[in-house]
Amino acid sequence: MQDLNDLYQEVILDHNRRPRNFGPLPDATQSAKGHNPLCGDRLTLSLKVEADRITGISFEGSGCAISKSSASLMTDAVKGMTLDEAITLFDRFHLMVTTPIDEPIDKDAEAAVGKLAVLAGVREFPARVKCASLPWHTLKAAITNAPEPAKTE
Amino acid sequence: MRIHPAPAAPPAIFDVAAIRALFPALQQQVHGKPLVYLDNAATTQKPQAVIDALVSYYAHDNANVHRGVHALSERATAAFESARKTVQRFVNARSDREIVFTRNATESINLVARAWGDWQLNAGDEVLITAMEHHSNIVPWQMACARTGAILRVAPIDDYGDVVMDEFARMLTPKTRMLAVTHMSNALGTINPVGDMVKMARSVGATVLIDGSQAAYHQAVDVQALDPDFYVFTGHKVYGPTGIGVLYGRESVLQAMPPFLGGGDMISSVTFEKSEWNELPYKFEAGTPNIADAIALGAALDFVQSIGFDAIGAHESAVLAYATAQLSAVPGLKIIGTAKHKASVVSFVIDDIHPHDIGTIVDREGVAIRTGHHCAQPVMDRYGIPATARASLAMYNTTDDVDALVGALARVRQLLG
């Protein structure tokens, strides 16, 4: 049986209780809004980009434990990365959370996402995959500076 | 102590265990726990009688209606039209010409917003709705207003989830051409004083549509007593199948109103120059209708009537009172929607725990509730919350179901508290 503890792992609960990089980013160079119409979650992601590198990042908004901890983990993970590196990590993360539950996760993707692997448990909860991926779609929108709010599909 | 008058008829015997046994879907386990189904405002489970009606139609009577002279077509037509008569009795309409089959409540409202709205609304006219409407009683009117230049007005609700009647009265003016209001709120459980609202709307000459999607499976509906021009509901919430809805329309209004969709069945004669519309209600039923689901809806309504709304209402009120008391005692839990007159819905939030997390966790305990904005985003905005968790009752729910929910909420607190 799929266990709730696969989803709500200690790391996730910790990031939910004490989200990292949460709040405004006064010297942001770009930002994007994400919206999950299914649950009404809204998220604003702000980036400070200098010479193609993410030197500052923060998020604000309301969301469930999964989207909040995913945003928190993501901001920790991509801080200091170049934009290309962040996009590559987006692809790996996306691959991980959308791999069907009865298939093994791509080894490179798993290695690349590192600590983010705690979110692989969402695969057992199809309705919650979008919660985990919303911050990432919003990051991609902020990087590409898309004018439309990011959606989860 | 208050002395209650003796009931006119002996109370119906309501054996909830026997009723539960008639619903096959309730007999299952989910995640290794007995299913506790508390998402009835989204859709109700189906009794065996409804499933049998569907199977029997396809196994024996399947044919197109209103066109063949062969035995199967005659049987299918008779069953389809008999379902219409069942609906007529269910809402106490004067005539079965006033009962139009649609796909769902949403289509019924869109039919009116298109056919009536485009015909009757002009620039500067007003359409009045309330702040507790489901999206399906908001968006079709927004679209009609955009086409015609009419203005959408929204009567506010108070903190309890009641329409502010003073404001409502103030907003209802001779400019108001349409009042479109829900009989019962899916997000809050509020039952609106629709009888009074219809009278007030009449006094300014407005046409009235009532969205009965939630009310129709909790209480008896009498369109002659309520007296709206339109009353809509959706089959799948009243223990019937998906894909079938109802539009009741006052005969004189339907008669005068232009058709909605064009095609087969809705005409009496067609030449390339001109078509003549068919008589009621067929004028509004273009194309092959959803025959099987209409027949199964008839079976669902017969089933509900055989138990009776007096018994259903009394049982559901008792379980709602129990649920309200038990949930109120859950630490940090706040009920959203505390109107004096409400039915069968408890929407709630728990501290800053997101409703989605609540939904996922209680699901693992076998408890199905709805979490989200319930297709009523303006209601969520009114309370300044993104979403709620919602437990909603049907005739087969018990106080044990409520206990299971409360037990599952303890697990939420344990994980996320």
Ligand SMILES: Cc1ncc(COP(=O)(O)O)c(C=O)c1O
């Ligand atoms: C009050 C109300 N109106 C309208 C609807 C729409 O019903 P349907 O989606 O079947 O058209 C619903 C159901 O969600 C509802 O609760």
